[in-house]
Amino acid sequence: MGRGSRRRWIAFTVVVAVIALVLAYNASGAAPTLAGSSTDRPITAAERQVLDRAEQLLVQACMRHAGFRYWVVDAPDPTPVHRGGGYVVGDVPWARRHGYGTDLAKQQARQDPNSRYFASLTRARQQAALVALNGPSPGGLQTTLPNGIRVQHSNRGCSSAAQQQLYGDLAGWFQTTKLTENLAGERYGLVTQDPAFTAAVTAWSGCMHQRGHKVDTPADTHRRVADPATAPSRDSEIALAVDEARCATTTRLADTAERLDAHYAALQDNRYRAALMERRRLQRAALPRAQTLVRAATRATPSQR
Amino acid sequence: MTALRRTVVACVMLGAVLAGMLATASAAGAADGYVYAYDQPYGWSRGGDACRWVGNDTNWYDCTWYGVRKNMLNRASSVWNNGYAGGYDKVNFYWGSNLTGAWACLGVGDYWADLPLGRERFSWGEGKPGYHQALNNNIASHKWVTACGSP
Numbered sequence: 054m055g056r057g058s059r060r061r062w063i064a065f066t067v068v069v070a071v072i073a074l075v076l077a078y079n080a081s082g083a084a085p086t087l088a089g090s091s092t093d094r095p096i097t098a099a100e101r102q103v104l105d106r107a108e109q110l111l112v113q114a115c116m117r118h119a120g121f122r123y124w125v126v127d128a129p130d131p132t133p134v135h136r137g138g139g140y141v142v143g144d145v146p147w148a149r150r151h152g153y154g155t156d157l158a159k160q161q162a163r164q165d166p167n168s169r170y171f172a173s174l175t176r177a178r179q180q181a182a183l184v185a186l187n188g189p190s191p192g193g194l195q196t197t198l199p200n201g202i203r204v205q206h207s208n209r210g211c212s213s214a215a216q217q218q219l220y221g222d223l224a225g226w227f228q229t230t231k232l233t234e235n236l237a238g239e240r241y242g243l244v245t246q247d248p249a250f251t252a253a254v255t256a257w258s259g260c261m262h263q264r265g266h267k268v269d270t271p272a273d274t275h276r277r278v279a280d281p282a283t284a285p286s287r288d289s290e291i292a293l294a295v296d297e298a299r300c301a302t303t304t305r306l307a308d309t310a311e312r313l314d315a316h317y318a319a320l321q322d323n324r325y326r327a328a329l330m331e332r333r334r335l336q337r338a339a340l341p342r343a344q345t346l347v348r349a350a351t352r353a354t355p356s357q358r
Numbered sequence: 359m360t361a362l363r364r365t366v367v368a369c370v371m372l373g374a375v376l377a378g379m380l381a382t383a384s385a386a387g388a389a390d391g392y393v394y395a396y397d398q399p400y401g402w403s404r405g406g407d408a409c410r411w412v413g414n415d416t417n418w419y420d421c422t423w424y425g426v427r428k429n430m431l432n433r434a435s436s437v438w439n440n441g442y443a444g445g446y447d448k449v450n451f452y453w454g455s456n457l458t459g460a461w462a463c464l465g466v467g468d469y470w471a472d473l474p475l476g477r478e479r480f481s482w483g484e485g486k487p488g489y490h491q492a493l494n495n496n497i498a499s500h501k502w503v504t505a506c507g508s509p
Binding site: 126139158161162163165166167168171179182183186187190191192200201202203204205206207212231234237238239241242245246269270272275276279280282 | 446469
């Protein structure tokens, strides 16, 4: 090959290589995903509901086989976001209607059909129902959380069987579930010990004292309302919640809590990226199976559900 | 109506009343399964002293294991939430009696088998007595809740 044609050959090869690299780079970013490749799109709330329903349908079938009734229950609405990120009641109109939301919480718990069913059973049947649902002993699964907490769980019973069937990897699902469940608690510690939060709480406490409430932190008011021994009347609960919300607004505790919660949530997303990606992978893989299950159940007559 | 039939009817009615009372107790937020505390780590398999509860207990000084009176106040080295999923199925463990002080929350079906390792702590209730202390030999009372984070 002459020198000129060799140069042209090299140039051609380089151009092809560059084009290939550019295409690959673009494909990884924007193109629809190929089977097996990961994606950053989070699982939607609707998809989570499908997964949750499918899991419960599996539990239901298993419990029925063991001689017990079981209802598929949609997860209750999360505690209404009444500003303040869950750390303090920060919405005055909401506080006027609901106080601290104890009325809503009690209503939800009271309506849970599985809870009521369990309560209606004899002691002996309750024991049997627990064995059927949870398994006979607490061991089989174990995981260690990032903060060192080690939690074990049964790998038997209908709950575990349903998860194994849906996600295909019971141990892996258990691990990521416990980590996810622990995030709120970890974030609570991070937020409440942040100097911006403690400074705003001090101001909030001063404001509350001025209104006649001897409380140091929002946890004090929440505890007072949650404890049956000290729980105030509904009117008093609402008055207390309204003062809490007013003080949380003027001292900007509500804003500060929300901002810090979002800040530390982003930090956690980063810190636990691998584990959270793994969770998404398991959820995404289970979705087709889940959708089939839920569709089949919807087609069944109401009396069979 | 014969005497026998009167007795049967009375029994049926009494049963219905009791069932109604049981349902009411449940609606008020009572037990949703059992919670166990053992004085040994890995208590479920190792044995030793233990208490089992249906419902809440404001002081672990006086609790029972299948009818036998025990004292688990500040003695537990492993705990198991054998709750029935739905409603009040998580358990708050408190540093102080009467559900006071900082607390830890155990999910349904979960088992903290080895509290002496010192990993599990009262991680809720910032500013409250006992906050961040280890749970081992330090739990004084408990209550069932619907979600971890509830005080």
